[in-house]
Amino acid sequence: MKTEHSRRIPATALFVFIGAEPCTTWLDEQIAVDHNGYVLTGPDVPADAVTDLRQGTPRRPYLLETSRLGVFAAGDVRSGSIKRVASAVGEGAMAIRFVHEHLRLRQG
DSSP, rough: OOOOOOOOOOSSSOOOOOOSSOOGGGTSSSOOOTTTTTTGGGGGSSSGGGGGGGSSSSOOOTTTSBTTTTTTOGGGGGGOOOOOHHHHHHHHHHHHHHHHHHHHHOOO
């Protein structure tokens, strides 16, 4: 809860924890999220939530792919993520591999 109150706390170290609350309301139910608003990816996406921009039987999402096939999520916004910068960077790099696979399958 945001207030006008502030206070000083002595500390010798600080860990900044952003991403504790996902900013996903703009997705407007186009991408499946968990009960806390984090984006569901890969095996966590319910089968009945999978959609594709093309017609035909959708496949199961890749590891970092959302309920909308071809749309990927990485980092803090992803349900079950570790909430660390290094992990988010690694997930982003992994997502590129899945993007290439998705595009290869679309070209047929």
